[in-house]
Amino acid sequence: MDVTVSILPYLFVLPPLIAAILIMITGNRNPDVREFWTILAGIINFGLVFYVYRRILDGQILESVHFTIVPNVSFFLKIDTTGMIFAGVASLLWIVTSFYSIGYMRAANKINQTGYFASFAMCIFAALGISFAGNLFTLFIFYEVLTIATYPLVIHNREQEHIEAGRKYLAYTLITGQIFLVGIIWLYHLTGTTDFVAGGFIQNVDNPTPFIMIFLLMVIGASAKAGLIPLHGWLPAAMVAPTPVSALLHAVAVVKAGAFVLVRIIGYVFGFDLLASLGVIDYLAWAAAFTIIIASVIAMRQDNLKRRLAFSTIGQLSYIILGLALINEQAFMGALFHIVAHAFMKITLFFCAGAIFINTGYKYISQIHGIGKQMPITMAMFGIASLGISGMPFTVGFISKWNLALGAIAGGNYLYIFVLIASAMLSASYLVTVFVLAFYNKNEEFTEFREVRKDILIPILITGAMSIILGIFPDAGPHFYELAIRSAEIVANGTGG
Amino acid sequence: MRDFFPAFIVIIPMTISLLAPLVGRISKVFLRLLTMFGFFLSVIFSAIVLRETLTVGNVYYNFGNWEAPYGIEYVIDPLGATIAVMVSFIALLIVIYSREFFKDEGWLKNAAYYSLFGLMVTGLLGMTVSGDAFNLYVFLEISSLSTYALIALGGPRGTVAAFKYLLIGTVGASLYLFSVAYLYGITGTLNFADMSERILPLMDSPAMILIVILLFLGLGIKMALFPLHMWLPDAHSYAPYPLSAFMSGVLIKVPAYVMIRYYFFIFDVNHAVLQNVLQIAGILAAIGIVYGSVMAIAQTEFKRMLAYSSVAGIGYVVMGMSMGNAYGMIGAVFHIFNHAFMKVALFFIAGGIKQKFDHIKIDEFKGLLKKMPVSMYSFLILAFSMIGLPPTAGFFSKWYLVNGALQEGLWFFIVVIVVSSVLNAVYFFRIIEFAFLNKEEKERKCKIQSRFELPLSMLMPIVVMTLLVLALGIFNADFVSAILTSVVPEVIK
Amino acid sequence: MINFLSTLIYGLIVVMFLLGFYGIMTKNNLIKKLIAMNIMQISIIFFFITLGLKLDATIPVELPGVVNVDAYINPLPHALMLTAIVVSLSTTGVALALMIRIKNFLNTIEEDEILRRMEE
Known part of the structure; x- marks a missing residue:
């Protein structure tokens, strides 16, 4: 692995931040200007993904200059394969979501759009920062930025319900953030460093107890954002946010940030060998398996479409956590790719839910039986994504779940395979039914509705199509599959910086 | 001259606060300018002394030239000097900020306020430098x-x-x-x-x-x-x-x-x-x-x-x-x-x-x-x-x-x-x-x-x-x- | 005897200090509180003066022919206490001025009465 000092990490992270600032300054004067900034920054990031990923695949690591922030600890960014996956997904989906947001927000005629677009850009800034953070300290800074930047989006409509959801969100994330911080400082205290090293940087474990405690503290900090039960409470509550927010943030940026932090903790702080010897990782795996099943069962009982999707998100994120907790190469790779797979599928589902809401004003599944006649394309995409979530072959969901299952077999954990299959069944029953009912039933009242407006439909088509394309050619676009394989290899073998 | 800087940190605000009633009788604007100027000087002197403590070591000043431990001695270590910089800097900002609160009051209240405030700062600065x-x-x-x-x-x-x-x-x-x-x-x-x-x-x-x-x-x-x-x-x-x-x-x-x-x-x-x-x-x-x-x-x-x-x-x-x-x-x-x-x-x-x-x-x-x-x-x-x-x-x-x-x-x-x-x-x-x-x-x-x-x-x-x-x-x-x-x-x- | 006396003096000083403190805490009338505060301050002045006590010694003014330090008492505590008295005096002055203002505003200097009138 050759480490190159470069300004690319900063170039990558800064466009959303600058966009956020420009939106704040100019946004109130002209709505087109703030959308222009969003799109411009999105295009820059989109271009950077394709410019950078080759170099990363070639085995380069791009590291920014270090900036000492407290004595002995520096702030720096580093683009490596793992970070590239999350950053790539966030960047690609940001631009799609931006187009969708513009259509959605105009159609819904929402208030406070300046704050909305600015916070949105800040969230992407934080997500990129998390993916490129070179050490735990930098990661924590962006992690807290993300917490704060999401808050204005949750409370977007400024009504009592939203404000309460916002309080709940802050309570969960701020408290666990503090716990995470204690873990980081403790680890720094014991090891004197927080810089990520593939395969873990902790050496010389004389006394395992503090490390077990640190691991638990960090997992609490990260899994609150990733929605691991029992720390998931904020996620369904936060579904009161506008749909594009739920789509990008509560299916991609925020919750995936939590999962990604776990990737860093397991793969780059502790490493597989140490975790295996500490013996705490099984608890995490059990918690994840438990979450997968419970979240699916709860999801079946939700009538509110977005809440059902939220519980589905909780369950799907635990796939990632489970994959990480199995601590082997195959499962790790599956978990990483599931970050990509779930992002494309879940964002499609949320986009569809938003399209239905914009068109009909309905939020409940019982209200939309038979909508398929009027909105065939939207519901078809919904169907594809639902099948993907339940792991149908030729969708992107299949690839990640296949690898997760292989990982579980490799680890000899047949219980987890059972969990994976059961959950696939459950997902099929709670998501695919929505799709089936939409086409099967007829509803005469719906004749007035037509397919949703084009600026909303096109993003849905793009993400829906990507869910299939990635399922057939997993290396389409910026080679997420290969990046995941490479990362898993590096982490499992502990080679490279 | 440089030897007197530690003493200036305290003496300047004190002088200001004693002059304040006199100046305040003449003009409120002068009063504010004078106080600001005084605290500004305090910031400068404490900053110089801080620099000295960091490069040379503790700064000493014997009041009335009585040798320590018999006379009163000012000892400024880096900690004291940084605190002194902070005190005088915040005091300066407070004086700037106070304008709106007292501009409608009579001269006596203005003079009393700035004079007493000067004394308060004198006391606090004194506490940081006194040995x-x-x-x-x-x-x-x-x-x-x-x-x-x-x-x-x-x-x-x-x-x-x-x-x-x-x-x-x-x-x-x-x-x-x-x-x-x-x-x-x-x-x-x-x-x-x-x-x-x-x-x-x-x-x-x-x-x-x-x-x-x-x-x-x-x-x-x-x-x-x-x-x-x-x-x-x-x-x-x-x-x-x-x-x-x-x-x-x-x-x-x-x-x-x-x-x-x-x-x-x-x-x-x-x-x-x-x-x-x-x-x-x-x-x-x-x-x-x-x-x-x-x-x-x-x-x-x-x-x-x-x-x-x-x-x-x-x-x-x-x-x-x-x-x-x-x-x-x-x-x-x-x-x-x-x-x-x-x-x-x-x-x-x-x-x-x-x-x-x-x-x-x-x-x-x-x-x-x-x-x-x-x-x-x-x-x-x-x-x-x-x-x-x-x-x-x-x-x-x-x-x-x-x-x-x-x-x-x-x-x-x-x-x-x-x-x-x-x-x-x-x-x-x-x-x-x-x-x-x-x-x-x-x-x-x-x-x-x-x-x-x-x-x-x-x-x-x-x-x-x-x-x-x-x-x-x-x-x-x-x-x-x-x-x-x-x-x-x-x-x- | 001397030992007993000096212990007694220190004991009395502590008693005086605590008396003052007790007065500040319990008295209802502000003037009484102020008097108690003065008692407390004076106890410390006594303490300092007692520290400067030296038997068989004279005031610290050089006498012809007496060069032995033991012959003079230490003047420093007395000098310090002059300052302390000035401080105590000015505290009392400020306190009295405040009290006059309280009396003007609320027309009372009884603490419970003050609290009651401020509620209104």
Whole structure:
């Protein structure tokens, strides 16, 4: 692995931040200007993904200059394969979501759009920062930025319900953030460093107890954002946010940030060998398996479409956590790719839910039986994504779940395979039914509705199509599959910086 | 000339405050300009002295050319010099900020205010530079007496609060004087340097226990350490706004500095007596942090909420001190600065809201963002710093303190720091919700007209302080390695 | 005898200090509180003066022919206490001024009465 000092990490992270600032300054004067900034920054990031990923695949690591922030600890960014996956997904989906947001927000005629677009850009800034953070300290800074930047989006409509959801969100994330911080400082205290090293940087474990405690503290900090039960409470509550927010943030940026932090903790702080010897990782795996099943069962009982999707998100994120907790190469790779797979599928589902809401004003599944006649394309995409979530072959969901299952077999954990299959069944029953009912039933009242407006439909088509394309050619676009394989290899073998 | 700089730090504000009534009779504008100029000079001189302490070492000045330990000596170490810079700089901003509050008053009140304020600053600066235990007492009383009078400018309630503070404050000063008497009794000297040599063989004597406890109680009252804080909420909330800012930011910090000086630079901190007292101090500080935060949540008035949060703030400082290691000490001193900047700016904002809209209660702040965007965004940054979110300064105080606590294995403290961050989030996000999220219910009556949201004399200090909080956070590595590492006493390095 | 006396004096000083403190805490009338505060301050002044006590010694003015230091008492505590008295005096002055203002505002100097009237 050759480490190159470069300004690319900063170039990558800064466009959303600058966009956020420009939106704040100019946004109130002209709505087109703030959308222009969003799109411009999105295009820059989109271009950077394709410019950078080759170099990363070639085995380069791009590291920014270090900036000492407290004595002995520096702030720096580093683009490596793992970070590239999350950053790539966030960047690609940001631009799609931006187009969708513009259509959605105009159609819904929402208030406070300046704050909305600015916070949105800040969230992407934080997500990129998390993916490129070179050490735990930098990661924590962006992690807290993300917490704060999401808050204005949750409370977007400024009504009592939203404000309460916002309080709940802050309570969960701020408290666990503090716990995470204690873990980081403790680890720094014991090891004197927080810089990520593939395969873990902790050496010389004389006394395992503090490390077990640190691991638990960090997992609490990260899994609150990733929605691991029992720390998931904020996620369904936060579904009161506008749909594009739920789509990008509560299916991609925020919750995936939590999962990604776990990737860093397991793969780059502790490493597989140490975790295996500490013996705490099984608890995490059990918690994840438990979450997968419970979240699916709860999801079946939700009538509110977005809440059902939220519980589905909780369950799907635990796939990632489970994959990480199995601590082997195959499962790790599956978990990483599931970050990509779930992002494309879940964002499609949320986009569809938003399209239905914009068109009909309905939020409940019982209200939309038979909508398929009027909105065939939207519901078809919904169907594809639902099948993907339940792991149908030729969708992107299949690839990640296949690898997760292989990982579980490799680890000899047949219980987890059972969990994976059961959950696939459950997902099929709670998501695919929505799709089936939409086409099967007829509803005469719906004749007035037509397919949703084009600026909303096109993003849905793009993400829906990507869910299939990635399922057939997993290396389409910026080679997420290969990046995941490479990362898993590096982490499992502990080679490279 | 250069040799006199240490003396200038104290003499200039004193001269200003004595001239103030005369100048004030002639013109209020001159009065303000004179005070500003005086404090500006103080900032310059203390900065020069700070530079000297960092490059050359401690700076000494013998008053009236009487050699120490016979005469009164000024000793300025890096810690004292940084505190002096902070005191005089904040004083300068307070003078700038005070304009709106007193411009409609008669010349006498103006003159009295600036004169007394000058005396207060003289006292505080004197406390940071003095190298003599009794001289320090005199400066302590100078600052306290002028504070009592200044609090009384806040109307009937202020006067009652001032009287209450006067009684309690005098008890504190008397306890301090008592311990000085004991110290003098057993060592036969009042000079700090001399005392620190002579006290070492005497550390085991029973009198030491009494001395350390009396010092703790006396200075504890002065810095409002829980449970000796009874005077603080009333005094802070009924005093004029600029003064509340100064009291919360500076007045309660200087006694904390004096305590650090006694415990770590004069006494042998590793001795059992001090260890025990520091342990108790740490526990009280921890309780105080939680108590102050909980009480702050219970308040409906913004200013009173800030006052209770000062009790918590001083708790951080004492907690860091009580850890007795380098991280804890850096955390404590860093928090002295950090808390001073944050609280001063927050009180400034509170004063701005009061002057512009006459709002005191938090639930009157609904939709304030539209009317005062700069102040409210500053408030946001300061609130994040109070909660301790990166990359604001508050986060780094927490970083050092948690590191210090880990080094000593003090889990209790870590829990308290985490809990306090959460409690801070509760009471600051309540205001953020009101100001940023709620809609304006009724038309507000604007009391002052100005080009910006506030007159520049108020807006400028708010912005400067907020930027300082940010800068202190982002560049804290430079600040810590350039200055704070040299303030850590040798014994705990 | 001397030992007993000096112990007695120190004991009395502590009693005096505590009396003052007790008065500040318990008395209802502000003037009484102030008097108690003065008692407390004076106890410390006594303490300092007692520290400077030396038997068989004279005032610290050089006498012809007496060069032995033991023959003079230490003047420093007395000098310090002059300052302390000034401080105490000014504290009393400020306190009295505040009290006059309280009396003007609220027309009473009884503490419970003050609290009651401030509530209104």
